[in-house]
Amino acid sequence: MTVSPLVWVLTLAGILALLAFDYYFHVRSAHVPTLREAAVWSCVYVGIALLFGLGCFVFGGTATGSEYFAGYITEKALSVDNLFVFLIIMTSFRVPRENQQKVLLFGIVFSLIARAGFIFLGSALLNAFSWVFYLFGVTLLLTAGNMLKPQTEESHSAQNLVVRISRRLFRTTDDFDGDRLFTRIDGRRMMTPMVLVMAAIAGTDLMFALDSIPAIFGLTQNVFIVFTATAFSLLGLRQLYFLLDGLLDRLIYLSFGLAAILAFIGAKLILHALHENNLPFVNGGEHVDVAEISTGLSLLVILVVLVVTIMGSLFSTRGRTQTAMAHIRRDAAAYLDSEYTADAGERERIFLRLLAARDHINALGPEARKQVKNEADLMELCRRVADSHAAAHAEHEIRPSL
Template sequence: MGVSAVVWVLTVLAIVGLLAFDYFFHVRSAHVPTLREAAVWSSLYVGIAIAFGLGTLVIGGTGMGSEYFAGYITEKALSVDNLFVFLIIMTSFRVPRENQQKVLLVGIVISLIARAGFIFLGSALLNTFAWVFYLFGLALLITAGNMLKPQTEESHSAQNVIVRLARRLFPTTENYDEDKLITHQNGRRVMTPMLLVMVAIGGTDLMFALDSIPAIFGLTQNVYVVFTATAFSLLGLRQLYFLLDGLLDRLIYLSFGLAAILAFIGAKLILHALHENNLPFINGGEPIEVMEISTGLSLVVILVVLVITILASLFSTRGRTQTAMANIRRDALAYLDAEYTDDANERERLFARLQESKEHIIALGPKAKQIVKNETELMELCARVIETRQTSTKS
């Protein structure tokens, strides 16, 4: 089904309008969103995406509608996995809690622009060269293999090439100046860490786009569906970050599920490439009659894999323990950092979660305790927080 220029313009304006609304009514005034606020707005954006999908189903037909939902669910799952890396970057740069929303929104805008460029480039390549399906398929299989490697905080670095280059070329401060990107120091204009963390998030988004765009093209080649599914999966990502805070580390099997999904889509792309084959060194340049995987089957596989991996993560003792370990480390360092937040409620939330995580580690059985390799370090962090809290209460 073709989509008119009017529909394209209206869709883009609607997405820009949602981003503008998000900025002026939520992000412009720096604050720490409550769990209720994050849940309400995250649900609203998911509702908008589902409503759009139902409209696509009615107007565009079953095929177009199922392609949209398959693409949206896949991109949303990949976005959740990406949030873990965003969390590491935020922690590395010690971004004040009140300013994290602005960093995330800028990251989403950069990601949308980058993905739009990759989408139209990818579409042009696929329409011109059928063999590009082979490249996309192989790229997804390689990505799937990489996702099976253990991912830890040490696996990712906020100090990526772009950030290191920015630090070398431009003067930067060590401390934040509220949410300013540029400030004055010793009579000259210098960059703040706020700008650097946005650069880090933006650079990371570019790398994510290289994985996610081939994945959705493996489900549909309809550019409008690819664009809208990608855009709606990114909208609401800011709220989801705060909603899943404390649970991201618990999704320990999500990367395995995503690896399985990407491998499945990669295989689907290669089968399609064989069906459209025109490479002279494969079957003499003639198409090969192979089984092609329908979008309906793809949607079922994606949903089943995600449900299994998410439930397995949530009910896993290892997952709960890993969450407790990560929470103690991050919450303790944040609580001890005087610049992290001025919000008293946020400090109370950190302390309460720290205590809960500490009790979980202490209550572990002998076998489960083998997971905790640095219990002494974690307990020392907890003791430092308690001592700081008692000192501040007395004063």
């Protein structure tokens, strides 16, 4: 499919307009999105992506439409897995709940810019050197191998190389000042911890791009489709974060499904590289007559693997138990942190979620209870939160009479 400069300009203008709309109508005024708000706007952004895909079918044909949807679904699944790391980073830095939207929007914008650069660089390399298909294929196979380890809260750490370097380079205040990057203390202009959070998000975005761009190039080499599928998978990611909050820990098998998808696409890339081969030490520099995997089959495999792994995660006792443990640890830390949020409704929400997680662990049978680590510590956290909650309500009832 040949794309005219006008279509490129209109597409870029539309993406920028959506980002501007997101900022001015949702992010500029710091608040905690309600579940309804997150659900409605997640559906809106997914709907826009689906309509664009239908346009690809109508104006580009079946092959182009299939390539777009295969790329969009793969990138969306990878972005959901990346949200877990964003959650750990913001929890580690104690980012106030109201200000997390700004961090996420920054991450989306930075990711778009970084991935656009990788896309055009990758396209140029693939057009100039066919052996780059081998490189991308091997990269995806190695990434798939690394993802076979379960992705739990303990397997991630916000204190990565980027964060450690940022801490050394940037001297920041101890506390946040709303969502500002800079504040004044004793007349001196200083950076807030928000700078470190955004540096950590930017660093992880770059690492994610190294995985996702080879993956989508394994499904299509059409730069317009690669760019738009990637862009639409990122748009709406902020809303999806708040919608899936509470389910991210539960998707315990998603990393296995993504590993299978990346390995499949890696194999597809290597087969394509063999078909286009011109390396002198492989078959004398001649192409190798191998079967190639169609885009339609790729789309089917991606959908089946994702459905199986997501449903398996949601209905597994292990997934629910792991979610309960993660909720107690994070929700207790958030509730006991006076700076986490000033929204009484948000504090009540995490309190009720913590109680539900506690009740789940208490109701486990002997075999399932073996999965629970440090149960005594978890129950102690629940007790501390319950005491704090009771004290807060008692103080609220006394105040009107004073």
